[in-house]
Amino acid sequence: MNKIFLCQIDEIDEGEALRVECGVNGIEALAVFNLAGEFFAMNDRCSHGNASMSEGYLEDDGTVECPLHAARFCLKTGTALCLPATDTIQTFPVSIEADGLYVQMEGA
Numbered sequence: 262m263n264k265i266f267l268c269q270i271d272e273i274d275e276g277e278a279l280r281v282e283c284g285v286n287g288i289e290a291l292a293v294f295n296l297a298g299e300f301f302a303m304n305d306r307c308s309h310g311n312a313s314m315s316e317g318y319l320e321d322d323g324t325v326e327c328p329l330h331a332a333r334f335c336l337k338t339g340t341a342l343c344l345p346a347t348d349t350i351q352t353f354p355v356s357i358e359a360d361g362l363y364v365q366m367e368g369a
């Protein structure tokens with residue numbers, strides 16, 4: 262596991278998301294979410310189609326809704342919670358150091 266810098270924590274307001282270019286393990290970009298001060302990271306590409314999850318709708322219950330066909334995913338596990346998506350979106354552990362946000366990824 263290697264640590265990759267994503268952004269400063271104040272770059273993502275509560276209830277917002279940011280797309281961060283990645284390029285590791287074939288993952289083009291990550292979607293990074295701030296849910297009430299807690300941060301989550303997942304592959305930015307929806308498991309159902311070509312949609313950017315960072316443009317999705319963040320819900321208070323810890324889920325994000327895809328902007329294209331409205332499938333919902335758990336922010337923590339990436340599990341698809343309703344159709345039309347059935348596949349999980351890969352998620353990554355996030356850590357904060359000196360106001361910087363980092364993600365842990367294999368092969369980085």
Ligand code: FES
Pocket residue numbers: 307308309310311312327328329330331332345346
């Ligand atoms: Fe996300 Fe279809 S592209 S639900």
